[in-house]
Amino acid sequence: MARRDLNNLAQYWRDRRVPGLTLLCADFTTQEFALHSHDALVIAVTETGGAEIKSRGEIHRAVSDSVFAFNPAEPHCGWMGWSRRWCYRSMYLTQSALDIVADGLDLQQIPYFTHNMIRDRALCASFLALHRALQDSVDALHEEELLLASFGTLFSRYGSSARRRAEFERHDNTLLARAIDLMKSRYDEPLTLDDLGAVVGLRKVQLIALFKRHVGMGPHAYLTQIRLGAACRRLKSGEPLAEIAAATGFYDQSAMNRHFKRAYGITPRQYAQAC
Structure with missing residues (x-):
């Protein structure tokens, strides 16, 4: 579903082949995200322009060579900052989608990310290709290959083998x-x-x-x-x-x-x- 709000355009939909996977394609000029979290693993990749993203007490720039990965329930916020436009694509994987990815990659559990911003131009390109393929939704085999290749690279390069959160007292x-x-x-x-x-x-x-x-x-x-x-x-x-x-x-x-x-x-x- 696409919607234009003043100078902001957002298209949001549920993937018809992967239960628990939703996607967003956004073109923003005024959006400001309050501190929030999702009950899903969030992957966001910038196409044009950028924004300021704050998480874990640090502020990072969302630019075209960076992937942002937020663990489920991890708070973050963002605003336009230095850029007058921010075009980005994001995907949200709830547990059912994560189970499908884990099964496809033969993983016992989905890795935890100890850093939210990942600078990796090739990985950005991979996730953008995946997102566009899911948006077109014309070749199931191609989509599945891109899905497992993108997340396989993300998990193997940047995922933690164990959750390193400080344990609650x-x-x-x-x-x-x-x-x-x-x-x-x-x-x-x-x-x-x-x-x-x-x-x-x-x-x-x-x-x-x-x-x-x-x-x-x-x-x-x-x-x-x-x-x-x-x-x-x-x-x-x-x-x-x-x-x-x-x-x-x-x-x-x-x-x-x-x-x-x-x-x-x-x-x-x-x-x-x-x-």
């Missing part, structure tokens, strides 16, 4: 899980720091520090991600947008649209139509 892990469980069960309510703090026994400043230390964003941003995820699930069923906004804790439909566009670069209606 046992106490912190328990508190964080309690707070997140509350968010997931009551995301449709106007939760406050007091509500969350009462469950985990932390002061507001301690609660904010806990989230930023372990998930890379504050409680409000994390709750917004949960609400966006719930909205995505409801959008697949074709419910009216206003009803979805009310049911997922957003102030109104306009607020949901704004957060959705800032997080994903497309509107809720585009997402629903692609589904």
Whole structure:
């Protein structure tokens, strides 16, 4: 589904051969992505121009010789910065798509990426060729070969054999899980720091520090991600947008649209139509 918003054009669709794989082709001049994450492995490659991408406390330039790889649930944000235009292609692989790739590459698990920006011109070209082939969708064999070749190179060159995340301290892990469980069960309510703090026994400043230390964003941003995820699930069923906004804790439909566009670069209606 393609949509033009002022000077921004975004086309978003689900691949018809690989379950769990969605793709985006974007041509932006004004887009700014708020801090967000996806329940998918994200691969993004720039065609023209560029942008500033922030993740793990570092800012990198998205340019034509760089591939960005974000692990599932890894927070990141971006803005136009130095460039007046940013044309890029991205793909999002949820678990079902990752399972297909892992099976095709004979891997026991998908590697974890300890660096989000990868400078590799040949790999960029490979992913661009893959994305264009998936967009044309005329030769299944060619698409499958490109899929496995591109991800095989990415994983073997830049993937970690084991997840190197710093392990949560046992106490912190328990508190964080309690707070997140509350968010997931009551995301449709106007939760406050007091509500969350009462469950985990932390002061507001301690609660904010806990989230930023372990998930890379504050409680409000994390709750917004949960609400966006719930909205995505409801959008697949074709419910009216206003009803979805009310049911997922957003102030109104306009607020949901704004957060959705800032997080994903497309509107809720585009997402629903692609589904």
